[in-house]
Amino acid sequence: MNNRIPKETLPFLKKLSKNNNRDWFNDNKPEFKAIESQVKATYNALGELLNQHDQIDKVKVFRIYRDVRFSKNKLPYKTHFGGSFHRKKPELRGGYYLHIQPNNESFIATGFWEPNKEDLLRIRKEFEMDDSEMRDILKKDSFKSTWGGFVGDELKTAPKGFDKEHPAIDLIRKKQYIFIKKYSDKEVQASNFIDHVNEAFIEIRPFFDYMSDVLTTNLNGESLL
Template sequence: MQFNKSSFQFLKDLKKNNNRDWFAEQKPRFIEAQDNAKALYASIRKNLEEHDEIEKFKLFRIYRDVRFSKDKTPYKPHFAGSFSRLGKHLRGGYFLRIRPGESFLAGGFWEPNKEDLFRIRKEIEIDASEMRAILDDKNYQKYFGGKFDGDELKTAPKGFDKEHPDIDLIRKKGYIAVRNFTDAEVLDPDFINEVDRTFKALRPFFNYMSDVLTTNLNGESII
């Protein structure tokens, strides 16, 4: 299973012709590309379920909500989907976007709620060695460059020491691993397997975060 060149070309054309008249004329091409995308994401989910438990999948709509946006183009020139892990015990989620010139996958914790974020920060404050070991892991280094992406505070969060040796991790607003893909990589027949190998590299991170977010600071279960 792979993403077709014709589907990729449709997204390129949509970016250049992002208006309702063009889209209406090209509706058959959209349906064909969307079907291709659905099949691709279904194959990715099947691979994921060989080594993880996935509760739900969401393929995001191509139609943009322009009500509160300065950008009034009506369509997203990409396909994107998210995979949620099973239940309260398995935390974290997977994400993949296919967009010419801007394709990427990500996994982790984007904008966690304030309780989860505080719990993660407190764990790092007490002992960041496990988190550092994850970032230093050879597979995590290979696929994600040994870092977290996303926004962070300019200084320490309230109640945390700005001189703490792990303040670079504590001031993160989220903990996201990101890998970018070239167009050639997306169109490669081995793309879905490469996505799966990359997602597998997140498991030590997800396992650690699941342990943290399902226990209190004494290591006692809260679920």
């Protein structure tokens, strides 16, 4: 099992960021394809680790080619590798993401990026009714030391139909429920990097278990599946 990011990855991405054009990329495509193959193997290895404690039904490593059709940025290539790990739906909610980028810009992310309006309302209603279980998850020492707190977009005031003075308004007004953990280039290149990523993802499970339970039941706790 290839559980290490190949040492050539970050140097190649640095060169690509300085030469983000088709001529250079085509001249260096054999090196890229060799690195990409190893990187995909590493993502798949992480997927296997995740499957030891979760149910992952899809590992997706995103293409290096940028979609420039509707972007002001016309550079043709991404200067990072990114990949997602999909949990088995519909009973398991949430997902994992690994981003590899030089200059200490690598990170992992997890949670709920763009919950649909029905899911967002259901989450907010749960917090309105009882936020104690979520508070217990967030204040656990090992969770805080690994993930910190929520990041992402939120409303400046209460959503329509909610009391702006509600004790859980800090949770209710969020539009996303995301956690991010950053890594240095040295950490990414370490032989045990993927193991550290897997351990961080293990730490998020109480949050996922809670949110999956919320999003697969109604406010009476009755299953929607």
